Each structure stands twice: as C-alpha cells, then as structure tokens.
Amino acid sequence: MxxxxxxxxxxxxxxxxxxxxxxxxxxxxxxxxxxxxxxxxxxxxxxxxxxxxxxxxxxxxxxxxxxxxxxxxxxxxxxxxxxxxxxxxxxxxxxxxxxxxxxxxxxxxxxxxxxxxxxxxxxxxxxxxxxxxxxxxxxxxxxxxxxxxxxxAQMALEQAVSEITDYLKEIDAKLDDLLRDQKDQTVSKLAGISHMIDETMLIYRQVGSISATTWSKVSGCPQDIATIQAYAIAKIKGLTEKVEREQDPKQVRPLTQQIRQEIHQWLGMLASAVKMQDQVSCIELARVCQEEPEQLEAHKKGVVLARNKRLEEIEQSLNALGRQLETKAGIVGGKVLLNPYSSPHAIANIESLTGDLNTFASTLQLEHIHLHVEDGPTWIQAAGKAVDDTGKALQNAGQQTAHAVQDAGNAIAKDAQDTGAAVARGMQDAGNQAAHIAQDAGNAIAKGAQDAGAGIADGVQQLGKGIASGLKQLPEIKLPIFGRGKK
Structure with a gap:
C-alpha cells in the first residue's frame, strides 16, 4: 500500500x-x-x-x-x-x-x-x-x-499494474468464464472499460502526452470502476455471511466447494478494478503535470490517499471472509471423528481459499492479511486420540474410585473408633453420674432422717410446752374433799 x-x-x-x-x-x-x-x-x-x-x-x-x-x-x-x-x-x-x-x-x-x-x-x-x-x-x-x-508516482502505479496483470494471467480462465457470462450489467461493463483504458495507455506511450481527446476516453471511467469494485466486495461479503451462518459441519464442505468455484471471479474483478484505476491515475498525473504542473504535488497526494482508501475497503472484506474460514476450519477439524469424509475435504477447501486470499493480498500489497489454517487431524489420528483420551479418562476414574473407596473405609473406621470411644466415655460418664446420684441420695436420706428426728423431738418438746402452758391457763377448780365434813 x-x-x-x-x-x-x-x-x-x-x-x-x-x-x-x-x-x-x-x-x-x-x-x-x-x-x-x-x-x-x-x-x-x-x-x-x-x-x-x-x-x-x-x-x-x-x-x-x-x-x-x-x-x-x-x-x-x-x-x-x-x-x-x-x-x-x-x-x-x-x-x-x-x-x-x-x-x-x-x-x-x-x-x-x-x-x-x-x-x-x-x-x-x-x-x-x-x-x-x-x-x-x-x-x-x-x-x-x-x-x-x-x-x-506514475512508475509506482505502472509497477502495481504490471504485478496485477501477472496475477490476472494466473486466474485468466476463471475471469474469462465470468466475462463470457455477461448477464449482469455491472459485469458486462468490465471488458469494455478495460479495453478503453488499454487503448488510452497505448496512445499515451506512443505520443508521450495526454490531449483533451485522449483524456475524454477515460475521464468517466472512475465511476464505473468504483461500481465494479463495490459489486465484487458485495459478492465477497455475501460469501462471508454464508460461512458465518452455516453451523452444520457436514454442510461446510459443499459450501467451501462453492466458494472455491466463485472466489477467483470476484478476486479477479477486484484486481481488474484496482488495475484499471491505477492506469487512470497514471494518465491523470500525466494530464495534471502537462496542464497544471503547480498542482501536481497536491494531486499526487490525493491519488495516493484515494488508492489507499480503496485498498482498505478490499482488505476489510477479505479479512472478514478469512476470519470466518479460519473459525470454521477449527470447528470442522474438531468434528472429524464423526465426519470422517466431509471434515478433511472441508479443511482442504479452506486451506485452498486462504491461500488464494493470501496470494491476492501479496499482489496488491495488503499488509494486514496473513491467513493461516492448520492441517486438521486425520480420522485415524482423531480416533487414536479419542481412544487415548478414553483410556486416560478410565484410568483417572479408576484412580478416583480407589481413592474414594479408601477414603470411605478410612472414614468408616474412624467413625467406628469415634463411636466406640464415645460409648465408653458415655458409660463411664453414666457410671460416675449414677454413683454421684446414689451418694447424693444417701446423703439426702440421712440428712432427711436426721432432720426428721430433730423435727419430731422439737415437735414433742414444743407440744409438751404447749400442753403445759395450756394447763396454766385453765381456771383453778376446787374439788370437795370426800370423807371430810361435819361430824
């Protein structure tokens, strides 16, 4: 960039x-x-x-x-x-x-x-x-x-055009298929615009200057080029959304196969759009240098800013697709045991797609696209890992069970020991309590008898005193003396 x-x-x-x-x-x-x-x-x-x-x-x-x-x-x-x-x-x-x-x-x-x-x-x-x-x-x-x-600046643009041209030659067959199927109005413009720009560049190289007539051939092209780029980006975003929505690992393989069949067409359109705009920018700079040389430096900076903005939009759309593909590769790779046929094919498709995106990014010098997909495990590797994991799980379960039984035995033994000790302590405490109770009872009985005897004696004493006192209160009765009287 x-x-x-x-x-x-x-x-x-x-x-x-x-x-x-x-x-x-x-x-x-x-x-x-x-x-x-x-x-x-x-x-x-x-x-x-x-x-x-x-x-x-x-x-x-x-x-x-x-x-x-x-x-x-x-x-x-x-x-x-x-x-x-x-x-x-x-x-x-x-x-x-x-x-x-x-x-x-x-x-x-x-x-x-x-x-x-x-x-x-x-x-x-x-x-x-x-x-x-x-x-x-x-x-x-x-x-x-x-x-x-x-x-x-012109030579830098021409160098970029040369590199993109080499890239387009590699995917020429796919792009030709797209151009031959000109049902879409936007796609049908691509060949015509490209032809007109190539013709203008040829005249420029031959003459060395850009006349008003020559400039008129391409002056309206940037708008159509922008439409073509937006169209291709929209198509790539559509593919990205399909990948994001697909949750069934079995369906990832046919989906990625479909994307492989289409991606070169849309990447080819994007590369063609960038190439054509670079060619027009090169002609623009020559025109400004010829007609308004005092504006050349400012115009050059504007060309650079506009180009970077176009490449940034392309980079964002391709990165979004690449991230979705990387995510799906990780999910599908983890399901290979249950999908021994579809998972490896899906991962192979994704690896091919990310390779195509990286090649495109390298051609256009898109600095922030570095996609990588790890090779997924084979079914045998996944099965071996599953068996190994199961064995480890069983071994861990056995070890945990043995520890649990041992812990339970130790707990029971400790509980029994604690219970016996508690019973012994209880019996000892009960005996001690019984002895204390008997002693207390004997002491209470003895004290009660003593207190009772003392109480009886005191009562008798008090009774005697009462009787004596009562007798003192009675009136004196003089009784006749029998056998004594007048003779």
Missing part, C-alpha cells in the same frame, strides 16, 4: 571518497549518480547503462527512467536549465522494498567517516565500466524535483 506522505522526497547526502578503495581519477571513468527516494520507489539519475549494471550486480531489477518521463518532467519544469533536463534524461527506477531501502542506506548515507560509499559498475566478466559517485539532489531546481516526483 502506498504511504500517504509519498510526496516527500528524500535526497541522498554527498561525498567524494570511494569506500572500495579502487577507482580511476579519469573523468570518463567516473559517473555522478543522483539518488532520489520517496515512499514508493527509488530513482537513480545518471548513466542508465552503468546504473543498470551496478543494480544488477547488487541483485536488483530496474526500469528505465526516460522517454515519456523526460517529456513529462520537461513540461512540469518549464524554464528549467538545460543541465537540469540532461540530469533527468536518463536513469533507473527501483521499487521501494526492505532490500532496496538498505541499498540506499549503504550507498546514499554517510559512512563512519562522513564520506559516501561509491559503487562500481561491472560487466558480466567482472571488468569495471564506471565508478559511481553518489551525489545529493539539491542541484535540481524545485520544479524539476516536482516533475520527477510525479513521474516516480
């Missing part, structure tokens, strides 16, 4: 020393090379032949930075000095990758002593053709830098 800040150019630093320690001082043997880098690619301006030899020796393929590019730069830098134009007349362009960025870091940045490394252009037999001396781009005027920036 192109970076939004791709309008910022990164010129190299300058220096004169040759880090290799071998060079000729003859002017004819020394070639000055200007390195200009943006977020899409790297341009090496100078002797294209010598630069190409050097890049190949370093392991890089490059594209010529001349012809159409020179004319576009000249248009953008009206009034530039002839030296500036000569500087841009020849060179090579390399796509920005991790490896090419390291190349610039090696040759285009300061060495340990503040000096630049110098390259050597060699023929296949090893003979030195040129010593390359890398310089910075501050000798180019701003208009020239703007023009070069626009050309570099």
């Amino acid at each position: 192109i970076d939004d800040d791709s309008n910022e150019l990164i010129p190299s630093d300058s220096g004169d020393d040759d880090a290799s320690g071998t060079r000729n001082d003859s002017a004819d043997d020394v070639q000055s090379v200007t390195i200009i880098q943006d977020e899409q690619g790297i341009t090496f301006l100078g002797d294209a032949g010598a630069i190409d030899l050097w890049l190949k020796d370093e392991g890089f393929d490059s594209k010529a930075f001349k012809a159409k590019a020179v004319q576009t730069v000249s248009m953008a830098s009206k009034g530039a000095q002839a030296a500036d134009n000569a500087m841009a007349e020849s060179g090579r362009w390399v796509k920005l990758t991790k490896e090419s960025a390291e190349l610039v870091a090696k040759y285009g940045k300061n060495g340990k002593k503040g000096n630049l490394f110098s390259g050597v252009a060699r023929r296949k037999n090893g003979n030195i053709v040129k010593h390359l001396q890398f310089t910075k781009a501050d000798q180019l005027n701003p208009a020239m830098l703007t023009g070069i920036s626009g050309v570099m």
Whole structure:
C-alpha cells in the first residue's frame, strides 16, 4: 500500500571518497549518480547503462527512467536549465522494498567517516565500466524535483499494474468464464472499460502526452470502476455471511466447494478494478503535470490517499471472509471423528481459499492479511486420540474410585473408633453420674432422717410446752374433799 506522505522526497547526502578503495581519477571513468527516494520507489539519475549494471550486480531489477518521463518532467519544469533536463534524461527506477531501502542506506548515507560509499559498475566478466559517485539532489531546481516526483508516482502505479496483470494471467480462465457470462450489467461493463483504458495507455506511450481527446476516453471511467469494485466486495461479503451462518459441519464442505468455484471471479474483478484505476491515475498525473504542473504535488497526494482508501475497503472484506474460514476450519477439524469424509475435504477447501486470499493480498500489497489454517487431524489420528483420551479418562476414574473407596473405609473406621470411644466415655460418664446420684441420695436420706428426728423431738418438746402452758391457763377448780365434813 502506498504511504500517504509519498510526496516527500528524500535526497541522498554527498561525498567524494570511494569506500572500495579502487577507482580511476579519469573523468570518463567516473559517473555522478543522483539518488532520489520517496515512499514508493527509488530513482537513480545518471548513466542508465552503468546504473543498470551496478543494480544488477547488487541483485536488483530496474526500469528505465526516460522517454515519456523526460517529456513529462520537461513540461512540469518549464524554464528549467538545460543541465537540469540532461540530469533527468536518463536513469533507473527501483521499487521501494526492505532490500532496496538498505541499498540506499549503504550507498546514499554517510559512512563512519562522513564520506559516501561509491559503487562500481561491472560487466558480466567482472571488468569495471564506471565508478559511481553518489551525489545529493539539491542541484535540481524545485520544479524539476516536482516533475520527477510525479513521474516516480506514475512508475509506482505502472509497477502495481504490471504485478496485477501477472496475477490476472494466473486466474485468466476463471475471469474469462465470468466475462463470457455477461448477464449482469455491472459485469458486462468490465471488458469494455478495460479495453478503453488499454487503448488510452497505448496512445499515451506512443505520443508521450495526454490531449483533451485522449483524456475524454477515460475521464468517466472512475465511476464505473468504483461500481465494479463495490459489486465484487458485495459478492465477497455475501460469501462471508454464508460461512458465518452455516453451523452444520457436514454442510461446510459443499459450501467451501462453492466458494472455491466463485472466489477467483470476484478476486479477479477486484484486481481488474484496482488495475484499471491505477492506469487512470497514471494518465491523470500525466494530464495534471502537462496542464497544471503547480498542482501536481497536491494531486499526487490525493491519488495516493484515494488508492489507499480503496485498498482498505478490499482488505476489510477479505479479512472478514478469512476470519470466518479460519473459525470454521477449527470447528470442522474438531468434528472429524464423526465426519470422517466431509471434515478433511472441508479443511482442504479452506486451506485452498486462504491461500488464494493470501496470494491476492501479496499482489496488491495488503499488509494486514496473513491467513493461516492448520492441517486438521486425520480420522485415524482423531480416533487414536479419542481412544487415548478414553483410556486416560478410565484410568483417572479408576484412580478416583480407589481413592474414594479408601477414603470411605478410612472414614468408616474412624467413625467406628469415634463411636466406640464415645460409648465408653458415655458409660463411664453414666457410671460416675449414677454413683454421684446414689451418694447424693444417701446423703439426702440421712440428712432427711436426721432432720426428721430433730423435727419430731422439737415437735414433742414444743407440744409438751404447749400442753403445759395450756394447763396454766385453765381456771383453778376446787374439788370437795370426800370423807371430810361435819361430824
């Protein structure tokens, strides 16, 4: 995906020393090379032949930075000095990758002593053709830098178109099937738009400029291209929803088989839409550079932002489908024992589908799609695992039962021991209580008898005292004395 800040150019630093320690001082043997880098690619301006030899020796393929590019730069830098134009007349362009960025870091940045490394252009037999001396781009005027920036953006788009074209060749048969079945109005537009854009690009390469007539051929295409992209995304979302709804593992196999038959058509439509829009954007940049060079930098940034937005929408739809497929693969893989035929076939289909999505993402440089599906277990593996798990479960159950019986025996023995001890303690306590009760009863009886005797004695004593007192209270009775009287 192109970076939004791709309008910022990164010129190299300058220096004169040759880090290799071998060079000729003859002017004819020394070639000055200007390195200009943006977020899409790297341009090496100078002797294209010598630069190409050097890049190949370093392991890089490059594209010529001349012809159409020179004319576009000249248009953008009206009034530039002839030296500036000569500087841009020849060179090579390399796509920005991790490896090419390291190349610039090696040759285009300061060495340990503040000096630049110098390259050597060699023929296949090893003979030195040129010593390359890398310089910075501050000798180019701003208009020239703007023009070069626009050309570099075009070359990045053309490189993307080339990569997508290679991808489409691989799925050509599936896409042809779709184009032949032109029942749908949206699909039927695809071939016509593609043909018109290819024709316009051919004229542009031949003439080197975009006339009003040439521009009119493609000026209305972006709307139709957007419709085609939206159509393909909608189809992929429909497939995603089908996968999400399907809960029966037995039905995943026929569903994924259906998706395999369709996916190349919709991926082909998406790739074609991106390719056609990149071609139109390339023509747009040439048109703006020709008619409104002062707007080129801003227009280039707008092109980059719009492209990133389109790719982001595609990336989101493909990621959603990929995540659903990964989820279903995990579910189906766990059901292989009960579905020995459908599960392995479903997983194989899903692996094929995620591989197709990853290939598409790599072609369009979609950075956040990295789908992976683990190979599901075979039926024999699943059965072996089930037997093993069952054996382990039975062993664990046996061990748990043995522990439970042992624990129960220990509990019973302990309960019996505790019960016996409790009974013994109870009997001892009962005997002690009986003895205490008997003693208390004897003491109570003895004390009762003693108290009773004392009470009786006291009562008798009190009774006697009462009788005596009562007698004292009676009136005195004088009785006659019998046998005594007058004689």
